[in-house]
Amino acid sequence: MDKEIKEVLQNFARGSGHVTVLTGAGISAESNIPTFRGPEGFWTVGSKEYHPQEMATYQMFMKNPDEVWKWYLYRLGICSKAEPNKGHLALVEMENFFQDRFTLITQNMDGLHLRAGNRLENTFQIHGNIFYTRCAYECTSTIYPVPQKLRTMTKGEDLDEPQKKLLLCPECGRYTRPHVLWFDEVYNEKFYRYHSSINVAGRTELLIIVGTSGATNLPNMVAREVKNHNGINLDINIEENPFSHLALHSKRGYFIRKPSGVALPAIMEIFAG
Ligand SMILES: [Zn+2]
Numbered sequence: 321m322d323k324e325i326k327e328v329l330q331n332f333a334r335g336s337g338h339v340t341v342l343t344g345a346g347i348s349a350e351s352n353i354p355t356f357r358g359p360e361g362f363w364t365v366g367s368k369e370y371h372p373q374e375m376a377t378y379q380m381f382m383k384n385p386d387e388v389w390k391w392y393l394y395r396l397g398i399c400s401k402a403e404p405n406k407g408h409l410a411l412v413e414m415e416n417f418f419q420d421r422f423t424l425i426t427q428n429m430d431g432l433h434l435r436a437g438n439r440l441e442n443t444f445q446i447h448g449n450i451f452y453t454r455c456a457y458e459c460t461s462t463i464y465p466v467p468q469k470l471r472t473m474t475k476g477e478d479l480d481e482p483q484k485k486l487l488l489c490p491e492c493g494r495y496t497r498p499h500v501l502w503f504d505e506v507y508n509e510k511f512y513r514y515h516s517s518i519n520v521a522g523r524t525e526l527l528i529i530v531g532t533s534g535a536t537n538l539p540n541m542v543a544r545e546v547k548n549h550n551g552i553n554l555d556i557n558i559e560e561n562p563f564s565h566l567a568l569h570s571k572r573g574y575f576i577r578k579p580s581g582v583a584l585p586a587i588m589e590i591f592a593g
Pocket of ligand 1: 345455456458459460489490491493494521
């Protein structure tokens with residue numbers, strides 16, 4: 321690793337500042353989870369093909385809940401089979417090392433960080449978690465795990481009546497919905513830790529951005545906040561992206577052009593000295 325970056329990381333580890341790691345699809349891709357914003361997310365209903373940006377909406381769910389659920393259960397099946405990779409495991413070590421100096425903000429809804437061992441209280445899943453559901457009508461704010469029996473659906477498989485019953489809200493008996501943020505919805509604190517993410521950005525000395533191209537506005541706000549108070553922006557990505565540009569235009573910004581499964585264990589080794 322670049323000598324300057326190494327020194328910055330060593331100095332940070334010796335201090336008492338806060339590290340925030342913000343992860344996106346890149347780290348999941350290394351566990352073979354496709355980005356469902358791309359071609360993998362297309363979904364056929366009858367003779368019509370839908371774009372992910374049409375499927376992942378509250379509007380579509382209200383029109384056709386069964387079809388949206390089928391799409392999510394198919395995706396959940398793919399996520400169930402995936403395993404956390406070296407990048408995920410390095411972030412568990414990092415949390416154990418820094419304890420309450422560490423926060424993880426993730427755009428990924430595949431739950432891999434939690435399965436790897438990161439703690440829920442330090443992990444802000446700003447786009448939700450596909451393994452959970454909640455009442456679509458918010459009669460309660462309770463989050464329920466998706467029943468085990470629904471975790472093996474294949475593409476195009478229809479839901480039978482007993483399966484549909486498993487998707488009903490235990491409180492009011494109406495449909496539950498996937499516990500994820502949809503394109504026609506906005507971030508909030510209750511389900512997506514929006515304010516917590518902004519707050520932690522304000523006291524972050526080192527921000528490590530991993531495998532995201534900055535398509536959504538909360539990660540952008542976090543990165544800009546850290547730059548504005550002269551924190552360190554370190555971008556890890558296999559290609560240039562808006563965050564690497566931001567980092568390289570910051571006084572204390574760095575870009576590591578490597579897969580996260582390589583870069584994060586190397587960073588953790590430097591921290592642990
Ligand atoms: Zn309900």
